[in-house]
Amino acid sequence: MSSGSVLSEEEQKHLLEEILELLRVQKGLVPTKFFVDVLRVAKILKASPSCVANLEKRIGMQLDQAALEDLVMPSFSHTMETLYDVDSVQRILDHFLATDQIMPVGGVGSPCSSVDDGNLIGSPQTITPMTKVAKLIDGYLAEVAPDVNLKLPKFQALAASVPEYARLLDDGLYRAIDIYLKVWLKKPQYWKRFSPLCQRFPHHPWLAEAERENLCRLLDCQKLSLEACTHAAQNERLPLRVIVQVLFFEQLQLRTSVAGCFLVSDNLDGGSRQLRSGGFAGGSTEGGGGGGWATAVRENQVLKVGMDSMRMRVCELEKECSSMRQEIEKLGKTSKVGGGKTWENVSKKLGFGINRSKPNRPNQIFWFNIGLNQ
Template sequence: MDVSCDLEVDVNGEEVFIVDKKIISSYSGRIRKLFSKLTGGAKSLKVIFHDFPGGAESFELMTRFCYNNGKVEINPLNLSLLYCIANFMEMNKSVSGSISLLEQTEKSLEEIRYWTWSELLVALNQCQDLLPVANSSGILIKCLDSLFGRLALGNETSPCPSISSTDSFGIRFSCDTRSTESLKNSSFRATWWFEDLVAFNPNLVEMLTKSMVSRKFDHVIISRFLFYYQKSRFILATSDEKRKISETVVNMLYSLDQNAISCKSLFGILRVTLNLNISKCCRNKLESMIGSQMDRATLDNLLVPSPIGSNCLYDVNLVLRFLKSFLGKGVSCVPLVQLKKVSSLMDLYIAEVAPDPCLKPSKFLALVRALPDSARESYDGIYRAMDMYLEVHARLTEEEQIKLCCGLNYEKLSSEVCNRLAQNEKFPSKLAIQALFSQQCKLKSLLTETNQTKPFIDSPLSFVDIDTKGKEDESCEQIVVYAGKLDLSAENEKLRAHLQGMQWRVLELEKDCRKMQSQMTKIMKSRLSSHSNAKSLPRLCS
C-alpha cells in the first residue's frame, strides 16, 4: 500500500496526526464529505476535531484499522470505543471486500448477553467517557439494558417456605434459623453490585436510575444505592464534584416513592450539603422530602446549625420550612397519628431552642403556631419552653410578652401548670388570671356534665360565679353531692359502683375549685395592690 502524508489532523487539541487522506477517506464518510467540495491542488490540508470520542488514543486506533485494510480485533474491552468511532466518523462503507467498522462492531454487540460482569462494567466505563456519542449511537442504552437484566436476575430471592400452624416447634425453629441466614443472603443479593457501580460518573448514575425506575425496580434498593454512591464518592471528590454528586442523588431520590427513602439518610445529605451551594431547586426538593417524613425525624436531626452570618444557634427557618412541607396538602390530609408524633417532636425542639438569647419572639411564636391546635393534647410542654424563653429574654415589654403567650391554649394546660403560671412572675398578671379563669371554666363544665349525667343526686349542683369587680374575697360555695336511695340488689351492683365513682369525682372537683379560688384571691390581692389605678378586669368566665 502506497502511503503519503498529506493530511494533518488535530484531535481535541491533544495531539496532531499526519495521515494519508486517501486511505482515511476511503473508510470514513465524514472525511470524504469534508473534502468532496474541495477544488484545486492544495498542498497543505488540515482537519481539527474538538469532540472526537476518546481523544487521541481513539483516533490512533481508527488509523490502525484503516491502514490494516479494515481489520481489527474487536472484544468487549474496546467495543464501546470502536462503535462510537465508527458512528462519529461514519465508517459504514465496505472497502476492498472488507466489512465496515460499523457492521463489525454491531455484529459483536449482539453477543453482549454472553459478556462477563467485568466486561460489561468496562464497556460502561468507556461509554461514560464517550458521551454524547455513546448515547446518540445507542450503545449506552444497550449496555444499560444488559446491566439491568443482570441486576434483576441477581436480586431474585428464595425465601423460606411458609410453615402451617400444625407443624412442630422443631420444624419452625429450623426454618427460623434458615430464614435468618436467608435474610442475610437476600440482603447481599440485593446490594452486591453497589461497590461496582460507584465508579460511574453522576450522569451515568442518573441514566441508570431512570432506567431502573422505568422498569419498576425496587425503590428501596435504588435509594440505598444512591445514598451509598454519594457517601463513597465524597471521600476523594472536590467541592464541585461533591455538588454535582449531591444534586444528582437528590434529584433521583425525588423521583422515587418517598416511603422507600430513609429519613436519617436524607438528613445526612442535608448536613454535608450545607456549605456546597447546591442549586435552590435541588435544596427545595431535599427539604420537601424531609418535610414529608417529619414524623420519622428525631430531635438530633432537627438541630441543624444556623447558616453563616446568623446569630442564632440553630436554623429555625429550616425547621419551619420542614413543617410547611409536612402540612403542604392540608391538615386534613395528614393522619392524626403522624400529626401527634410531629407535635411531640416540635415540643422538644421548641424547648431546646428556647434558651437561645438571639431567637426573636416572632420566630419562637412561629414555631409554636406552626402546627394546628388539634395536634396537641396538652400545652404543658409549650408553657415550660415559654417559661425558659421569658427567663432568657427578661427585657421584653409586657405587650411583647402578651403577644408571645398568645401561643398558649389555656384550656389544654393541666391544673398543676395553671397553678404554676399563676404564681410565675415572668408572665404578665393578666395572663396568670386568664389561666385561672380558664381552669375555673373547665371545672364548671365538668361539674355541669356530671350533674346532667347522674339521676341519683336529689339537689342541683352549685358553682361559684366569680365577679372580679370586688367579689374576690367571697369564698366558693360548698358543693354538696349526695346519693338518694339506691337499689343495692345484685342486678344493680355495676350501676352502684359507677354512681359512687361519679360522686367521688365530683368531690375531687369541688376540692380543686376551692383550692383554685383561694389561690386566685391571694394573687389578685397581691397584684391588684400594685396596680391600684388599673382598670377593672373583664369578666372572662361565668
C-alpha cells in the same frame, strides 16, 4: 480518577446532586433520616441553593415521619446568628403545610373545645400527620429555646406556623414558652457565660411585658391540662393577664369534674339502694349480692371524699380570682411606681409566690411529673 483518590468538594457536590436526581419524589420511599443526613452534608459542602431547597422539600413532604433528633441541626452559617438551623426547620414546616391536605375535623381546637382531665372534650382524639407534626414542632421549640441568640420573632413565627386545630393539648407549647421566658429573664451575667457569642452585646435585651403578652397569646388556656394549669398559676414569668385566664379555666375544669362526680355519686346511690332492697327481698340466696353492695358503698364513700376536696379547691380558686380582680383594679388606679416589684407585691398578697429559698419549686416538680423534666 484512581480508586484511591479523594473527591474534591465540587465533585462531592456534583455526586450529591446526581444521587438526588436518581431518587423518585414519593412520600415514604426513602426514610426521612436519610434526607436529613444528606441535608447536613449539603450544608457543610455549601451546595447550591436549589439542592438545599430540594432536600428541604423532600423532608417537608414526610415531616410527620421525622424524629426530634432529626430536626435539631446545628447552624452552618458563617454569621452564627443562632446555634440551631431554625430557618431550615421553618422552611421544612412550610413545605409540609403546603402539601398537607388534612382539614380540621369536628372543630378540634375551636373556641368551644375544652379540656377535662387532660383530654379534649367535644373533639375526636385522632392522631393525624398534622397532630404528629404539631407535637414534633413543640418539642423542637423546647429544644432550641435555651439558645440566647434565638430572637423572639423567629421563635414566635415557628410556633405560630402550626395551626391551632393541630394541637390537641397546648402543654408542649407552654413548656417551650416557659423555657424561652426562663432563659430571656436571666440576669446578664448568666447569659454572657452561657454563650460566648453574646459577649459582644453590652446588655441582654430583656423581654418587655408587651412582648411576653404577645408571645403568650399563642397559648390556648382551654387546651391546658390540669397539671399545666396548676404550674402556670404559680409561674411568675407569665404576664398577669395570662395567669388570670389560667385560673379562670382551671376553675371551670374543676367545676366540670365536680359536676361529673355528682352524677356518678347519684347513680351509685341509686344502685346501692336497689342492691339493698334486692338483698333484703331475696335474702342471702346468692353470695355475690352482698359483696357487690359493699363494693358500691365503698366506691361511693371514696367519691364523696374526692368531691369534698374538689369543693375546697374550687372555693380557694374563687377566692384567688376575686383577690386578683381587686389587685388588678388597684394597679389600674395607681400610677406605675416600683417597676419590676409590682408582680412580687401581687404574688405575696395572693399567696402563690414562689419561695426562692426552697430548691424544690412547683415549676420544677410539674415537669418531673409529666415526664418532661428540664
